Amino acid sequence: MPLPASQTSPGDGIAAVLDAANRVILGKDTQVRLALACLLARGHLLIEDLPGVGKTTLAHTLARLLGLDFQRIQFTSDMLPADILGVSIFDREHADFRFLPGPIFTQVVLADEINRATPKTQSALLEAMEEHQVTAEGITRPLPEPFFVIATQNPAHQVGTFPLPESQLDRFLLRLELGYPDSRAERALLESGGRRSQVAALTPCLTPPALAGFQDEVERVHAAPPLLDYVQALVEASRRAPAFRHGLSPRAALALLAVSRAWAYLAGRRQVLPEDVQAVWPALACHRLPLAQGSGHASPEEALALLRGVALP
Amino acid sequence: MNWRLPWRRQRRPLPSPLPHSVLPWLLLCALATAGPHTLHQPLWLTAIAGLVLAWRAWLWLRQLPLPPRWLLSLVSLGSLAAIVVEYRTLLGRDAGVSLLVLFLALKLMELRQRRDGVVVLMLGYFLLLTHYFHSQSIPTGLWMLLALVLLTATLLRLHGDDRARPLASLRYAGVLTLQALPFMLVLYLLFPRISGPLWGLPRDAHAGLSGLSETMAPGSLANLIQNGSIAFRVQFQGETPPRAQLYWRGPVLDHFADGVWRARFLPHRKPQVEARGPEVAYVTTLEPHNQRWLLALDSPTAVPAEASIGHDLQVLAPAPLTSRSRQAFRSVLDYRHNRQEQPLVLQRALQLPAERNPRTRELAEQWRRADPRPASLVQRALAHFRQEPFFYTLRAPLLGRDGVDEFLFATRRGFCEHYASAFVVLMRAAGVPARVVTGYQGGDINPVDGYLTVRQSDAHAWAEVWLEDQGWRRVDPTSAISPARIEAGIAAALPDDEALPLLARVDLDWLVRLRHRWEAANNAWNQWVLGYTPERQRQLLSRLGLQQPDWRNMSAALAAACGLLLLLLTLWSLGRRPRLAPEERLWQRFCRRSARLAPDLARAPWEGPLAYGRRLGERLPTLAPQAEAIAGLYATLRYGPPLAPRDRQQLLERLAACIRELPSRRPS
Structure with a gap:
């Protein structure tokens, strides 16, 4: 007798990761879960928020808990692609060029304030994200696996920023906003001091092969035909909504299904429910739906309004 | 303080602006519904409506504001006055239709709300019906069907579907129309039919119809020959008699004065017809000609119940025929008619205007002196036409005061009415009672549906003489001059360079076939759609089991049929819904x-x-x-x-x- 849908639990390792992350990052349950779901669905994450709300801490925590290498790149307006990808320098001893890998050769990259860099530098990173490899000076070098980029972005209206174009926004599976912590979490934060020492003290809960195993399992989460109907109905509705300049692409539909699987898996289920799709919907859809009037993208409220206009098939 | 009563505010309709993109559709609808009326309405009205439409289209293109209300009021009042001046009334068919056209065009100028668009469409639906005042032919029906789909598609777009692709809207409207089709059929078959038009078509509705007339002057038939339209269609039961025997009897003319033949009133008496051959039975479908006579083969023996057969074998309907009608006849082609004739009739059949055509009288007198027997006088006259250089032509010269003299001795060029007229005058002058008969001769079999089609161009005039022991006998002098006219039809008889109706003598096979097909389709439409009279409805109902149809059980049948249809449609659409797991x-x-x-x-x-x-x-x-x-x-x-x-x-x-x-x- 199979158990009803809601009663199983995810793999122990993943539960432990969630647990530990929530002990470091206080009061951000949903965001932490979304970030982990994004990673399990082999996607990259974009966090858009003000400085100092814990973006770096989240990225660092995830890297530590998953037992992955971590590098942070602070983007600035004078940065060049070579600063990310690496350069070849002349080695006098061997009388030859030697490639010095850039900071991107790691498993978790925190690309801080990505919209401070020029479009050229941005696109160097984004290409690496898409292809999982780097081509510098005619030689293609693979990036380590798993490869996970957490980019942070200042709100676009800040001075001195180059907003990411639509096509590149689409490469980020999810976009999150962390927001201020609630008063209880903030109080706890104040009482226990900064997070730096806590993050440093974290011990990995997983190994990279275990993580890859979980990612494979996520792909096997069942999506029944009625659920696929639902995903299609949502995508179709986004294309028809007059409020948006254009709707979700087929790539976005695939992404929606992948994250929904991961979300269901994190909830301990082996099948995707409409609730899973709905839970990840704002994070997935908002940055992919440009408003028809003016610039900017759909707010979470607008995305939810669209969702509520679509009946379950 | 707010003085407004609370209910007043609630009553105001919610403003719902008209979608900008619907306007071209509304303009198209206006064109489709009001456009064909251009053929029947005064030119100035067409000009006003066209200008208003163009103006509206320009405003739409430039996205300019609509004209102020005072200007619109001025235009409406002016046009209203013009309609009153034109028709002397605002009521009635033509004035009413013109008003509708005008309203439709002007309503387009005050399209602000969605509601206004609906008003335009409803006007359009209504205006569509008025086309039936003018024509009930197949092209009209098709046009109305297309316009109906267009109107419905616009209605769909007006109610929120304005972002759909045009073809999708049209297809949806087409599906809706198709779904309405069974209901239309039921209503058509079962709705109580009223004999005569519902709203009383004005008397002039059938003015200007062509056909035979009550008089015959030189040239009158020759004009009719130019008309290729159909006079009537015949369906024979059994074999169609040979062409040379197909004399369709129209008005019989016995009075000649001033070159014109007329019919005079005869007291009604039953004709005596001795049949000498088998009867043929047939049904004619007569196009409206606004006259009382029906056209039957010589000589009719059985006529429809409401018609009467006159002393001179003319068949008359009780009232002028203003709509297409069907009559069943039986005729004998070999007969003797009125061997005992009234003296009054014989006396009239010898009437001639005094002091006219002296040379003709002289010639007749000469013949009579040579051989006074009537039969040989007839042969003599026919031989005269055959031997002298007479020509059969549509382009006969104009004749003066002594027309028959001029024709017989000078011009010698004429059409059937010239020959019939001259022959009768000759006979009368020689003392043989004679008269002119007009009608149609011949007809063509349409190979598609087997109907014999008789056209206005088959109009003909011949003569009848009364002989002792034989009664009235048909003599066709035209056959003496041009046997081809009787054997093969008008196109074969006339010289090639003479004007004939288009298509009367084309050699292009495919064109002829196409024409046959088209006329057969028209005939079927007339027989089955327009010819569905109260009588036929009664027959159908009694076949369905309603023995005494009155409005009560007909309404019940109508309701039952519509209910059944609705039920079937509902079941069908339920069956199409996917079954739930x-x-x-x-x-x-x-x-x-x-x-x-x-x-x-x-x-x-x-x-x-x-x-x-x-x-x-x-x-x-x-x-x-x-x-x-x-x-x-x-x-x-x-x-x-x-x-x-x-x-x-x-x-x-x-x-x-x-x-x-x-x-x-x-x-x-």
Whole structure:
């Protein structure tokens, strides 16, 4: 007798990761879960928020808990692609060029304030994200696996920023906003001091092969035909909504299904429910739906309004 | 202080602006419905309506504001006055239709709200019907069908579908129209039919129809020959008689004065017809000609009940024929007519205007002196036409005061009426009673449907002489001059360079075939659609079992048929709905039952099962375990991986059991 849908639990390792992350990052349950779901669905994450709300801490925590290498790149307006990808320098001893890998050769990259860099530098990173490899000076070098980029972005209206174009926004599976912590979490934060020492003290809960195993399992989460109907109905509705300049692409539909699987898996289920799709919907859809009037993208409220206009098939 | 009464504010309709993109559709609708009226309405009205439409299109293109109301009022009042001046009334068919056209055009100038668009479309639907005042032909029907689809598509776009592709709207409207088709058929067949038009077509409705007339002057038939339109169609029961015997009798003319032949009133007496051959039975479908006579083969023996057969074998209807009608006849082609004739008739058949045509009289006198027997006088006259250089032509010269003299001795060029007229004058001058008969001769078989088609160009005039022992005998002097006219038809008889109606003598096979097909289609339309008279309806109903149809049982039959159709359509559309899976049915039952517990507990259409179960549990904690169990079971069944049939059945039973255990009322 199979158990009803809601009663199983995810793999122990993943539960432990969630647990530990929530002990470091206080009061951000949903965001932490979304970030982990994004990673399990082999996607990259974009966090858009003000400085100092814990973006770096989240990225660092995830890297530590998953037992992955971590590098942070602070983007600035004078940065060049070579600063990310690496350069070849002349080695006098061997009388030859030697490639010095850039900071991107790691498993978790925190690309801080990505919209401070020029479009050229941005696109160097984004290409690496898409292809999982780097081509510098005619030689293609693979990036380590798993490869996970957490980019942070200042709100676009800040001075001195180059907003990411639509096509590149689409490469980020999810976009999150962390927001201020609630008063209880903030109080706890104040009482226990900064997070730096806590993050440093974290011990990995997983190994990279275990993580890859979980990612494979996520792909096997069942999506029944009625659920696929639902995903299609949502995508179709986004294309028809007059409020948006254009709707979700087929790539976005695939992404929606992948994250929904991961979300269901994190909830301990082996099948995707409409609730899973709905839970990840704002994070997935908002940055992919440009408003028809003016610039900017759909707010979470607008995305939810669209969702509520679509009946379950 | 707010002085406005509260209900006044509520009554104001909610403003709902007209979608900008619908306007071209509305303009097209106006064109499609009002356009064909251009053929029947005064030119100035067409000009005004056209200008208004163009103006509106320009305003739309440039996105300019609509004209102020005072200007519109001025234009409307001016046009209204013009209509009154033109028709002397605002009522009646033509003035009414013109008013509608005008309203439609002007309404386009005040399209602000969606409501205004609906008004335009309703006007359009109504205006569409008025086309039937002028024509009920197949092209009109097709045009109206297309316009109907266009109007419906516009209505669809007006109500929120304005972003759909044009073809999709049209297809949707077409499907709707098709779905209405069975209802149309039922209404057509069963709605009580009223003999005569419903709203009394004005008397002039059939003015200007062509056909034979009550008089015959030189040239009158030759004009009719130019007209290629159909006079009537005939369906023979059995074999069609040979062409040379097809004399369709029209008005019989016995009075000659000033070169014109007329009919004079005769007291009614039953004619005596001796049949000398078999009867032929046939049905004619006569086009309206606004006269009383019907056209039957010589000599009719049985005529429709309401018609009467005159002393001179003319068949008359009780009233002028203003619509297409069908008559069943029987005729004998070999007959003797009125061997005993009234003296009055014979006396009239010898009448000649005094002091006219002296040379003709002289010639007749000469012949009579040579051989006074009437039969040989007839032969003599025919031989004269045959031997002297007479020509059969449509382009006869104009004749003066002594027309017959000029024709017989000078011009010698004429058409059938010249020969018939001259022959009768000769006979009368020689003392043989004679008269002119007009009608049609011949006709063509349409190979598509087998109907014999008789056209205006088959109009003909011949003579009748009365001989002792033989009664009235037909003599056709035209056959003496041009036997081809009688054997093969008008096209064969005339020289090639003479004007004839288009298509009367084309050699292009495909064109002729096409024409035959088109006329057969028209005939079928006339016979089956327009010819569906109250009488035919009664026949149909009695065949359906309604012996005494009156308005009560006809309405009942109508309602029953429409109800049945609706039922069938509903069943059909229900059958097309996908069958629900069992877990879906159970889940919907559960949702319905929990919605009854409290109004805010209804499941939102987008709400997932687990979320709904949780919400229920939060609102009604006593039900929480059950609600969550049900939601979980449903989620597994619907969204889970496929299960073994036994497991699935077990889960379904558990789900059903859980739902059964739910309280039907809110737990206190």
